[in-house]
Amino acid sequence: MTRFDLDIINYQSVLWITDMEQDLDISHSKWDFVFEFLKQNGRLAYFDGYRLDHNDDDYIKELIESSSESVLYNYHRVHHVFLKLKDSTLTNHRRVLTELWDCYDRPRVFFFQEEQEAQHIANRFSKPSNASARKQPIMTGIQHGYVLSRGMEENVMRIDKSDDAPPFPWETSRSKLALDRLANEGFLAKLLRKLHLSFDIRIKRL
Amino acid sequence: MEISGIVTTFLQEHLILPGFIPSSDSLFEVKFTEALHKDLGMLHTYFLNIQENDAI
Numbered sequence: 001m002t003r004f005d006l007d008i009i010n011y012q013s014v015l016w017i018t019d020m021e022q023d024l025d026i027s028h029s030k031w032d033f034v035f036e037f038l039k040q041n042g043r044l045a046y047f048d049g050y051r052l053d054h055n056d057d058d059y060i061k062e063l064i065e066s067s068s069e070s071v072l073y074n075y076h077r078v079h080h081v082f083l084k085l086k087d088s089t090l091t092n093h094r095r096v097l098t099e100l101w102d103c104y105d106r107p108r109v110f111f112f113q114e115e116q117e118a119q120h121i122a123n124r125f126s127k128p129s130n131a132s133a134r135k136q137p138i139m140t141g142i143q144h145g146y147v148l149s150r151g152m153e154e155n156v157m158r159i160d161k162s163d164d165a166p167p168f169p170w171e172t173s174r175s176k177l178a179l180d181r182l183a184n185e186g187f188l189a190k191l192l193r194k195l196h197l198s199f200d201i202r203i204k205r206l
Numbered sequence: 207m208e209i210s211g212i213v214t215t216f217l218q219e220h221l222i223l224p225g226f227i228p229s230s231d232s233l234f235e236v237k238f239t240e241a242l243h244k245d246l247g248m249l250h251t252y253f254l255n256i257q258e259n260d261a262i
Contacts, residue, residue, distance in 0.1 A: 009251050009254065011251050011254075016251075152254070172251075179243045179247055182250055183242070190253070192213070194256060197213065199233065200233045200234070201217070201234045202233060203238050204222060206222075
């Protein structure tokens with residue numbers, strides 16, 4: 001599939017892919033296999049940018065204009081946008097999408113087969129309770145779609161799918177480097193804290 | 207505090223000194239093996255899931 005060191009976890013309609021070499025850069029050719037699959041199974045692509053993290057409005061407007069064919073939702077001078085992407089943005093100009101992606105704290109790209117699914121998301125954002133709408137499970141009300149986002153770590157790509165969308169064609173395949181890091185970098189302590197457990201587990205190399 | 211099922215299973219599988227009290231505050235030592243490597247991967251998946259669901 002790829003010669004790059006990627007750590008893949010496929011778990012209950014969610015896929016996490018960790019780039020073991022660098023922070024997530026969706027324009028890199030190592031992610032072509034992901035975009036090819038998503039475009040094959042969700043012909044319409046939409047960008048959702050939430051929490052603008054850039055202060056040059058003109059630059060962002062330029063990126064929006066060059067990457068998208070329509071704006072379905074725009075809140076507070078592009079603080080939150082939902083855009084229909086041009087086909088060419090994904091096929092030939094993923095660098096522009098990356099620049100747009102980097103302008104937001106919570107960027108996502110949705111892939112749908114039907115236009116009405118996108119409208120459903122746009123309507124959800126438009127409601128006065130926008131903030132709580134974002135807290136709903138991401139695929140609520142979606143029949144056939146995928147959404148690509150950044151994971152909790154800077155080098156993790158996360159992809160969610162709706163129940164009816166075709167399954168991901170990639171099985172869990174752990175990178176040796178990733179597993180070594182889990183053993184060496186205090187992961188168990190983090191997990192125990194997360195579970196509010198007060199004991200500790202030490203890994204011993206005998 | 208009671209240890210969650212997934213952690214209990216992990217400890218039972220890999221503990222150097224078998225037999226522990228599931229609600230103690232002890233330090234548990236596990237042996238580094240290939241099987242541990244794999245089960246750490248499983249725990250990590252579980253961790254990612256709860257961490258991201260909490261963050262939404």
